[in-house]
Amino acid sequence: MKPSARDWGLVLPAQALLTVLLFVPSLYVFWLSLTKSTYGQSPVWVGLANYTAVLSDPYFWTATLNTAIVVNAVVFGEFLLALAVAMLFAGWIPWRRVMIAVVLAPYAISEVVAVVIFKYMSEPYAGPVTLALKAIGLPTLDWAVEPSHGLAMVVLLSIWHHLPFTFILLYTALLGIPRELYEAAQVDGAGAWHKFRHITVPLLVPAMLVALVFRYIFAFRIFSEVWLLTGGGPARTTEVLAVYLYRQAFRYSDFGAAAATGWLMLIASLLMGSWYIWQMYRRMFAHGRR
Amino acid sequence: MAAGRRPVTVRRLRRWLVNALRMLALVAVLVWSGFPILLVVFSSLRPPRDIFGGGGSLLSLTTRNYTNLWERWPDFFHNLVNSLVIALSATALTLVVSFLAGYVYSRRDSRALTASAFFMILVRLLPPIVITLPLFPAVNWLMLNDTRTVLVILYCAFFVSLGTWIMKAFIDQLPRELEEAAAIDGAGLWQTLRLVVLPLSYAGMIATSVFIMVFAWNDFLFAFIFTAVDAKTAPLVISEMVGAIDGVDWGILFAAATLQLVPILVFVILVQKYLIAGLTAGTVKG
Secondary structure (H helix, E strand, O other): OOOOHHHHHHHHHHHHHHHHHHHHHHHHHHHHHOEEOOOOOOOEEOOOHHHHHHHOOHHHHHHHHHHHHHHHHHHHHHHHHHHHHHHHHHOOOOOHHHHHHHHHHHHHOOHHHHHHHHHHHOOOOOOHHHHHHHHOOOOOOOOOOOHHHHHHHHHHHHHHHHHHHHHHHHHHHHHOOOHHHHHHHHHOOOOHHHHHHHHHHHHHHHHHHHHHHHHHHHHHOOOHHHHHHOOOOOOOOOOOHHHHHHHHHHHOOOHHHHHHHHHHHHHHHHHHOHHHHHHHHHHHHHHHHO | OHHHHHHHHHHHHHHHHHHHHHHHHHHHHHHHHHHHHHHHHHHHOOOHHHOOOOOOOOOOOOOHHHHHHHHHOOHHHHHHHHHHHHHHHHHHHHHHHHHHHHHHHHHOOOHHHHHHHHHHHHHOOOOHHHHHHHHHHHHHHOOOOOOHHHHHHHHHHHHHHHHHHHHHHHHHOOOOHHHHHHHHOOOOHHHHHHHHHHHHOHHHHHHHHHHHHHHHHHOOHHHHHHOOOOOOOHHHHHHHHHOOOOOOOHHHHHHHHHHHHHHHHHHHHHOHHHHHHHHHHHHOOO
16 A cells, blocks of 8 residues: 555654754764864865875774774674574573573673673772682783783673674574474484584574674674773774774864764765665565565 | 494483583573673672672672762762653653554555665664764754753664664564454544554564663763763763772672663563564564
């Protein structure tokens, strides 16, 4: 059925919110990125100067590299862990509902509290994890001093925090695989690895791709974890792009450079989501023609 | 016979070993996910001097940290109320807007409508920090800075697309015959929505509300940028406790963190089923 004018009226509030608060501002950011402006000063057109300034700023490249490392480590680490947990849960598990509730629990925790927990556990002198690592003679995380340790903490924290999301997507997809396929393979004498490789993986690919794309897009936004854990320090060595942008805008009041960073981030997000966007486009418009 | 028995024993041993390893893995998963959270709640009940170093009996529990929190950060309870009001308002607003849009996207069909739905998905990919940049001066100009309203509207804007998507997926599953019967009985669109569709959409409503509720209750970024004094939310104040100049008081911090995390954790556990259904509806279904 074709939508009537009144139907469009029902869609209007949602579309208006998105347009006014997200779409128009993102276009405005593009315009800002071509101007020079700060508080109480009207923007002056500078062309691509902000982009060249940002792209020649070594801190921008540090932030880019850190973001690339953190995002890839988080997404793939989390993916493998979630896949393992989902496989474990697809088999027999005692008190299934309770167990799933425990695995989901980190989803309910705020970034701030997650940072509190991780800071406490790895406190350099008396944190429980530090003490445990020392007790078995392993090196501890010097996250406040050593940039790579700081980033490792961010990665661990993010994986802990977002495991529920990836777990659910993979777990529900695993449950959707018909049992008969495994039974048939069993009859044919297939081993566990063979079944995983030739039944589980191929049938799980769509869910895997959705999980990966979504996590790429969301992990790319990472701000609070880094800001609260290391603040980008020491000496701006652990900044990620969102922290770099924040500092440009709200600390140095250089809105042009911040906007240029913002647009580069926006384009990167759309590129990372392009597979998903294409899939949705095909499915939606195919449906429209039916 | 003896030769035939051995493989059976080996197989049995192997199965026992596999099961033992699986249970071990399960315990590891539970510790990984659950231990850090339990640690916060448990530490908040321990005497302040015992939190580090593990001195004192594990059973000597106290509410000292909570009374300290009350005395030293009396505003924290006001901030918790802020968080609650903001989370509930944002959820209510998102539900109304998403329900109306989700219904139309489920039941009507045209190229223009599909294009507008596609626009919704596209906008969802924009990183929030980028949007704060132009919104900051706009919010100041509207004098909405440091108000609950600005957070409610922003949270709603960021979740209306997911909400619409989840509502559409759930309404897709409802039989159209009920609406057709209502139309034959002379019910208008509003009546049909209110009396037929709405009562049947509660599962989608709960699924939608989990996401927006968790996000609004826990958000740091927007609260950090758009609030200063009055509208500060609980996570923001907890972040200030971590960064306190006179050193971190872990007891108070754990008490505050416990008060912040327990309500939303209970909520998530209660609606676990809807969370799982909503997540697959919001990402996978087209």
